[in-house]
Amino acid sequence: MGASYHTDTFDKIPEEKRERILRAAAEALGREGISGIRMAEIAKSAGISHGSLFSYFPTKDHLVRAIVSRGADMERERFDVPPSGDFKSILETVLDSAWETASDEEGLISLWLSLSLRENARFADDVLPLERDAAQRWSKLVDTARDEGGIDSRLDPRFVAFLLDAVAAQLMKSRASDLERKKFDLVLPDIKDPAAFIARNLAALLRRE
Amino acid sequence: MGASYHTDTFDKIPEEKRERILRAAAEALGREGISGIRMAEIAKSAGISHGSLFSYFPTKDHLVRAIVSRGADMERERFDVPPSGDFKSILETVLDSAWETASDEEGLISLWLSLSLRENARFADDVLPLERDAAQRWSKLVDTARDEGGIDSRLDPRFVAFLLDAVAAQLMKSRASDLERKKFDLVLPDIKDPAAFIARNLAALLRRE
Amino acid sequence: MGASYHTDTFDKIPEEKRERILRAAAEALGREGISGIRMAEIAKSAGISHGSLFSYFPTKDHLVRAIVSRGADMERERFDVPPSGDFKSILETVLDSAWETASDEEGLISLWLSLSLRENARFADDVLPLERDAAQRWSKLVDTARDEGGIDSRLDPRFVAFLLDAVAAQLMKSRASDLERKKFDLVLPDIKDPAAFIARNLAALLRRE
Amino acid sequence: MGASYHTDTFDKIPEEKRERILRAAAEALGREGISGIRMAEIAKSAGISHGSLFSYFPTKDHLVRAIVSRGADMERERFDVPPSGDFKSILETVLDSAWETASDEEGLISLWLSLSLRENARFADDVLPLERDAAQRWSKLVDTARDEGGIDSRLDPRFVAFLLDAVAAQLMKSRASDLERKKFDLVLPDIKDPAAFIARNLAALLRRE
DNA sequence: TATGAATGAGATTTCATTCAT
DNA sequence: AATGAATGAAATCTCATTCAT
Numbered sequence: 001m002g003a004s005y006h007t008d009t010f011d012k013i014p015e016e017k018r019e020r021i022l023r024a025a026a027e028a029l030g031r032e033g034i035s036g037i038r039m040a041e042i043a044k045s046a047g048i049s050h051g052s053l054f055s056y057f058p059t060k061d062h063l064v065r066a067i068v069s070r071g072a073d074m075e076r077e078r079f080d081v082p083p084s085g086d087f088k089s090i091l092e093t094v095l096d097s098a099w100e101t102a103s104d105e106e107g108l109i110s111l112w113l114s115l116s117l118r119e120n121a122r123f124a125d126d127v128l129p130l131e132r133d134a135a136q137r138w139s140k141l142v143d144t145a146r147d148e149g150g151i152d153s154r155l156d157p158r159f160v161a162f163l164l165d166a167v168a169a170q171l172m173k174s175r176a177s178d179l180e181r182k183k184f185d186l187v188l189p190d191i192k193d194p195a196a197f198i199a200r201n202l203a204a205l206l207r208r209e
Numbered sequence: 210m211g212a213s214y215h216t217d218t219f220d221k222i223p224e225e226k227r228e229r230i231l232r233a234a235a236e237a238l239g240r241e242g243i244s245g246i247r248m249a250e251i252a253k254s255a256g257i258s259h260g261s262l263f264s265y266f267p268t269k270d271h272l273v274r275a276i277v278s279r280g281a282d283m284e285r286e287r288f289d290v291p292p293s294g295d296f297k298s299i300l301e302t303v304l305d306s307a308w309e310t311a312s313d314e315e316g317l318i319s320l321w322l323s324l325s326l327r328e329n330a331r332f333a334d335d336v337l338p339l340e341r342d343a344a345q346r347w348s349k350l351v352d353t354a355r356d357e358g359g360i361d362s363r364l365d366p367r368f369v370a371f372l373l374d375a376v377a378a379q380l381m382k383s384r385a386s387d388l389e390r391k392k393f394d395l396v397l398p399d400i401k402d403p404a405a406f407i408a409r410n411l412a413a414l415l416r417r418e
Numbered sequence: 419m420g421a422s423y424h425t426d427t428f429d430k431i432p433e434e435k436r437e438r439i440l441r442a443a444a445e446a447l448g449r450e451g452i453s454g455i456r457m458a459e460i461a462k463s464a465g466i467s468h469g470s471l472f473s474y475f476p477t478k479d480h481l482v483r484a485i486v487s488r489g490a491d492m493e494r495e496r497f498d499v500p501p502s503g504d505f506k507s508i509l510e511t512v513l514d515s516a517w518e519t520a521s522d523e524e525g526l527i528s529l530w531l532s533l534s535l536r537e538n539a540r541f542a543d544d545v546l547p548l549e550r551d552a553a554q555r556w557s558k559l560v561d562t563a564r565d566e567g568g569i570d571s572r573l574d575p576r577f578v579a580f581l582l583d584a585v586a587a588q589l590m591k592s593r594a595s596d597l598e599r600k601k602f603d604l605v606l607p608d609i610k611d612p613a614a615f616i617a618r619n620l621a622a623l624l625r626r627e
Numbered sequence: 628m629g630a631s632y633h634t635d636t637f638d639k640i641p642e643e644k645r646e647r648i649l650r651a652a653a654e655a656l657g658r659e660g661i662s663g664i665r666m667a668e669i670a671k672s673a674g675i676s677h678g679s680l681f682s683y684f685p686t687k688d689h690l691v692r693a694i695v696s697r698g699a700d701m702e703r704e705r706f707d708v709p710p711s712g713d714f715k716s717i718l719e720t721v722l723d724s725a726w727e728t729a730s731d732e733e734g735l736i737s738l739w740l741s742l743s744l745r746e747n748a749r750f751a752d753d754v755l756p757l758e759r760d761a762a763q764r765w766s767k768l769v770d771t772a773r774d775e776g777g778i779d780s781r782l783d784p785r786f787v788a789f790l791l792d793a794v795a796a797q798l799m800k801s802r803a804s805d806l807e808r809k810k811f812d813l814v815l816p817d818i819k820d821p822a823a824f825i826a827r828n829l830a831a832l833l834r835r836e
Numbered sequence: 837t838a839t840g841a842a843t844g845a846g847a848t849t850t851c852a853t854t855c856a857t
Numbered sequence: 858a859a860t861g862a863a864t865g866a867a868a869t870c871t872c873a874t875t876c877a878t
Binding site for chain 3: 657658659660662663733734737740741742743744745746747748751754755758759762765766782783785786788789790792793794796797800803804805806807809810813814815816818824825828829832833
């Protein structure tokens, strides 16, 4: 689904090599930023020649779109299996997963955050569908939890969805860079398992008394 | 307080011109990003020669730091007067102010967001003090509200501070770019005054029953 | 031996091209001086794009050092074979060789002279070893000639070495520029073979009676 | 005598200020070189404004010529009084004076050396008359000394003049930069008074037996 | 006349993209 | 298909010279 940003040549090389290139490119993009990274550096860290990279992706913009789309696809897969259980445990699972992913792939988070900048507006189309899915997921989660009593039914479901989204975003953002990690520690110092801490408190807050 | 990133020459030119340059630079930085912006473009949009721009700021890095520091100073001023009233009205004031500022200055928000990226780690020192202030402000607000009954005293104050910070960040972020505006509309469609809506619901949620 | 001032890429291009570039750079440096030469001009006279020149030498400073070092290496080779014969013929050979080299490569002489200027102190390390060798060569030559009767043994050998060095330097310098050529003609007008003339007179002067 | 390279304005300012500017300019030129020095830096070290410097000298080239001409004039004055006495003491006086001058004004020496470079050929006209005088002085000195027995009459006077010039040049050059000082110490280590040492040995060498 | 801010041509350097091998 | 050297447009930065005050 979605446009293809690579050449036929890229389709013909071994799966393993393809993966390696995409992974290296994503890491490099996360580390140096979209306009900060140089094609030569991506090629080098992927272990291929400068020329080959251009034979796989016609321009730098194509490569960026390919990485962004792939990130979106991976994210989509991650949420393919809807979580089950009561609201509190679902929240724990979701926030923990977000926290773990962000911790493992700070580069990807940094890249994903950079898509919200005005300067990168031209890549927005490649993530908007994903955001639509995410919004629907929050919405569905809230509806279900309201039915099952995990969320006080007097609360506006749109507000709750916004809250959950904001919390998840803040949690992930706090793994993106040194600055964000320091900021996080200013607000929540000495918390061993932040995702669980937030999930627990949030579930308690939202449950009707 | 804080290092100065401009030359003596810059101090000597008319206040009006100085403002114009800083404003143009901030706008351009917000629009094109730290590594995407070109000095020539800033000079042009400020109506000066690019030779002059370099006579004010020794390097592009100096200019970026000057803008970032200035943004931090402006932010600090904005919060210099502590809000008064009950928790709900304070929250309304704070979120509304955040919303208005972000709407007026989406470029600054975009720039401020970009400081959280790994690639811009070297500018972190210029905003960390500001973040420290912000964390303290949230903390103080929560403490006061707990004392006065605006916040249920059984809630962990660190969690509440985190929640307020996340909500404010999300609200501001939603003004930074087209993408974020669209995302926001997916979660909170047809809300006329989002800041007030969030403030109202949040205050109700956090108040003891 | 000595640091390398060029990139790997430069090692990989054809020998012939490498030589052409170094020669063009040396010629241009000699002609326009270290701070007067422009990289674009060197590239042009070497018949390459100036992008390529920077892919061979990271900065202008690197290129200058490469040329200076190379000049030193060439000089070292030139004196690798110790001259033989009696003092007078050795002196004739040495001064003639100096004269010929200087006449062929006035640019190199001009460059070499410029290394003695205060402004170019930072390149001194690249030629000092060569000067050390030269001093030792004079010293050895004097010692041998004293033993063999070519130099009056009552003369202070350090003084003789200084004299030989001064004469050789003056001879070479007189080929560096129009000014020096004119100065030389003022002192030694109508001498057909200056190197031989100086060598002959100097040998006669230094020989014991 | 010689063209004037400054404006009328420069003639009207106080003698003391004029001197200060010329001195500072000479020092700066010697330190950083003709194409390396910046007009702004000269103005600053002379304690005048950037604009004033240009109101005194129409272009940088004019300023350089003014300094070079002035250096030549000063040199001419220095030799206005012909030295008297026997050859050995004259030689001592001359070389000692050269050594002292060079030690006091290494900047001037460096500047004077730089005029021998091809890149500075356009300034040659301003020093050639001086060189002519110098050549004549050596010539006259040799003639007199031959008559009075200070120099062996069998020696070619042109060769002797060349020798004296080379020795004086080498002596002065050895004060121009760190590199030259190091080179000098390699050839003549541990000599307390080099000028006297050279003069004494040279006089002995040239005197008839 | 003195000042120093302003200018812009020109220098160094970077890097996406091309292309010969 | 793969390589990496070559290219040149464009960016950062410098500085002699001008000119308004």
